[in-house]
Amino acid sequence: MERHFDQELADLKEHLLRMAGFAEQSVAQALKALVQRDHSLATKVDADDSLLDKLEIEIDDRCIKLLALRQPIATDLRFITMAMKISSELERIGDQAVNIAHRAEELNKEPLLKPLVDIPRMADHAQGMIHDGLDAFVYAKPDLAREVVKRDEKVDLLNRQLHRELTSFMIEDPHTITRCLNLMSVAHNLERIADHATNIAEDIVYLYEGRDIRHQNG
């Protein structure tokens, strides 16, 4: 039976997807600002972040109302609670994108240290994780989400690798320290983005299967 509540849930889903779209866009733009050394993009990411903040508040507000007024249970309850968590993760992804944009601005003031290889690779993974996680949400594919969770390890490995590489750079030539630290910061931000994407994927598994798969990899 079609309920008015179903319309409200559909609206919530739409808002969440829109927020996810913006978050993806933020990350893409921040990376573009870095890789293409584009200053205007960097400032844009910063400005757009307030949108993500607003959306998080709006989604949380809707969810609280739905919980208070509709007494949801089962899938509806899982959906609403996960929507609140996912919106929080998306907002933080947005914050990390802003951080990357700030680092990009700093790095663009100095010449390129070395061609960027690992960072774009990390970015691809992280962005792929976000994208596939959202696909899993839209098309109800918890198995895809599980698979996304597994990819976090690769990003962590890349991060550690880059960390070592940049450390040796800094030891060899102290003039590169600023740039190296900024790059390490970017890598760290990307690693955090991947973590948030993992959390989102775990929430999606819970949403569709009712199974909590968090904290299982130590």
Place this chain on the structure above:
Amino acid sequence: MNTISPYHTWRKVKNHSMSVLSFACAITVIAPLALVLFYLIKAGASSLDWHFFTQLPKPVGELGGGMANAIVGTLMLLALASFIGVPVGVLGGVYLSEYGSERVNWWIRFGADVLNGVPSIVWGIVAYALVVVPMKGFSAYAGGVALGFMMIPLIIRTTEEVLLLVPNGYREGALALGIPRWKIILRIVMKTALKGIVTGVLLAVARIAGETAPLLFTAFGNRFWTHHLKDPIAALPLQIFSYAISPYDDWHRQAWAGALVLILIIFLINIGVRALTRGKFSGATR
């Protein structure tokens, strides 16, 4: 564990003997009724022939004749009485159930209950004073009035009871629709209780059908057909009475037949009541 206690047999015996006792009591009540009916049939059925239903009483001494005028007369008196008793009784019952104040209603109910117990001959006297004296003669009107007045307290009480059985929810639902009060009472409440009201009316009719005393000096009786209601009219109970105390065997025979017809009329009315209480839309009736 032993589920049969030593008291079990005693309880069974007690239970069984109570059932037998109840059955015996029931028989004791029904038996006289059955006996009366049986005796009446035995005594009167043989005299029920075509003549009985179509002929007027023959003059004294002659054999034969019938009670045609008495049968018709009874029916006419019942009709007249209903004409008076039913509207007043039903409307009175409506008043008690739907309107009125606590105090007034209490007095009306009290009055009705008292009047229900008044000997029927008193009603006859009342009708005599009210109708016979001014009209300077006995008449069907007087008989109708006497019997009608008798019906009123009976119908008031049964109507009221039945109307009170109609759940208040119906009244509220109708009021909430903005329907005027009197329409609600007429078209909804009374319609719901209709079977009960009709039952009450028919029972009252059955009750007065056999009343003799009030007719003694109101309707008075008539050996011929009555052509005007202002003339005296024959009635079965009166005819039975006068035949029964007469010295003629033939008239005794006819009296039995008359009594049987009277019982049959009452019987038929009650069957009609039973048939009515079965219907497709049952309301708040018994």
Place this chain on the structure above:
Amino acid sequence: MSANITTAQPKKEDKPLTTENNQRSPLAHLASAGRAETPSRSTPVSEVAFEVNNLSCWFGQQQAVYGLNLQIPAKAVTAIIGPSGCGKSTFLRCLNRMHELVRGSRLNGRIRLFGEDVYGPRVDATLVRRRVGMVFQKSNPFPTMSIRENVTVGLRLNGVRQRPVLEERMERALHMAALWDEVKDHLDLPGTSLSGGQQQRLCIARALAVQPEVLLMDEPASALDPIATMKIEELIQELKKDYTIVIVTHNMQQAARCSDYTAFLYLGRLIEYDKTVKIFTNPSNKQTEDYVTGRFG
């Protein structure tokens, strides 16, 4: 940026709409908010259906309601909640002049229906009740009438005779009560042959057939099973587009699901009256909070 995104500024501490002593209009905040509460409504409520001023009522010597002040908005659902005996049903029955039918009842104060005094000296109570319909806790379809006759009884007994008019109104009312599909092939069966939930919807159709402006509902679903209850609640959501609805319920969750505004009554006094979402997420009054969370009552 898409225009669909509603503004998401958190409100400053929302002041309660009306408390016992406060006469401020509860709908004043709508003028400043300017946004729709639910996506389906495009215009904020602006009209007041009932204006209640200082309403008190008694059953003989027993006072049931003490100085109630509130405004009930039009084309919205207002719920009245509170523990048993707090006066909610009594208050509801004052709105359509059913309270006065009880022997010994008394009433003080003023109630205006779209500006007109309901208890004015020359006002006919019967006409008020045609504008303000009521549905009761226990469904009461008339037993001597078929479904068709039940729905049209309010029209027929008020003088409407033409068959086509009656048929059309009956069909429309049954559609609005979401009952048409279930009964359209047996309109001549007795009204009492339906299930409990269907009977209640029949009573709603009957009330709607007279085309009232307001529909009062006194615990309409408390005698029904959960599925039937849900159907009635969905129906209320549909009806509020065209009618003002005031619903009394002892089931708080129902008030939360169904209503736009909620009034909390306790021992005959109005404790808090505000938008439902406020009452159920952040009530201003501690008593209200205790009641809705189930700590008392």
